[in-house]
Each structure stands twice: as structure tokens, then as C-alpha cells.
Amino acid sequence: MLPLYAFIALVIGGEGILRYLTNTQSAWGGAAAIQAFIFLSWVGCAYHVRHRSHLRFDALRKRLPPKLQLAVHVLDDVIWLLLAAVIIFHSSALARMHAGLGSMLEGTDSIPMWLATATVPASWTLIAFRAVQDLVLLARDFQAGRWPTSGDVSAGFDLAERVPPKP
Numbered sequence: 099m100l101p102l103y104a105f106i107a108l109v110i111g112g113e114g115i116l117r118y119l120t121n122t123q124s125a126w127g128g129a130a131a132i133q134a135f136i137f138l139s140w141v142g143c144a145y146h147v148r149h150r151s152h153l154r155f156d157a158l159r160k161r162l163p164p165k166l167q168l169a170v171h172v173l174d175d176v177i178w179l180l181l182a183a184v185i186i187f188h189s190s191a192l193a194r195m196h197a198g199l200g201s202m203l204e205g206t207d208s209i210p211m212w213l214a215t216a217t218v219p220a221s222w223t224l225i226a227f228r229a230v231q232d233l234v235l236l237a238r239d240f241q242a243g244r245w246p247t248s249g250d251v252s253a254g255f256d257l258a259e260r261v262p263p264k265p
Contacts, residue, residue: 102138106131125205133203133214140221147178148228171236175229182226189218 113127150171159170197212 099138099141102134106134106138126203126209127205129204129206133217137217137221140218141224144221144224144228147225148231150232168236168240172233175233175236178229179226182222182229185222186219186226189215189222193219
């Protein structure tokens, strides 16, 4: 992810310097930075799905009995998989349409637009993989008698830190 951050920073910084020094800007810089940021956002989403630190409401969940917490975790992953299926289906159609039309990324003559739009289904495939990975971990933990815990971004949650239910 660091190379993508660096690319975005270089493009935006380079565009600013170019605009300040020469009163011109490249035609492709803004579009490339936006597409890179979109891809980076979805990769970050997949990371948080994997570590159970995505946006959710835990106030009620933490008060549930352990078996019901497990069911809610499974429901989370199933919803991620359903959402991924819908997004992959529709965004793949958009990428195929761009490929069929031969459209290019704004401001360029050589970067196909389908390449930019294909990052969405590719990223959501990664999100779906992470949701399946979490389901496998939940099943493994359940068989071992461990109960899922919710991720806490501020506490630096790691999946290796699992807490057994209190008697």
C-alpha cells in the first residue's frame, strides 16, 4: 500500500509544483490520482474486514451471549459476501463495457479505462476472500471452544488475541 500512497502523493505534489511553476498541468494527473485512491480505499476495506475492525455498532453486540455474538459475526461475513457478489457482478459489467468501447482514462491516450474500472471488482474479490477467511477462522475457533471478539482499532486488535468466554 505504501507504493500506492507514494504514487498519489507524487502525482498530487508534482501537479501542484507544475501548476505553480508553469501555470499548466498534466491532463492525466487528477484522474490517475483519483483512480489510485479508489483502489487504495477498497484494499483498506479488505484489510479491515479481515481484522474485524470495519465500521459496525458494537454496543449491543458486546452485551449478547457468546453464541449469539458468533451468529452475528457469521452474519457480518455473509452480508459482506452478498454485497461483494452484487458489486463484482455490476462493476465487472462496467469494466467489460469500457473494454468493448475502447475508452481511455481521461487525459491519456494509452491507459484503458477498463483497467481503472476493473480495480473495483478486483478489490471486492479480495474483500470476499477476506470474509471467507474470517468465516474459516470463526469455524476453527468455534470448534476449539474459543469465542470471537470484536476488533478494536484503537487497541490494535489482532486475530491472535482471542478471549475465551467468561463463565
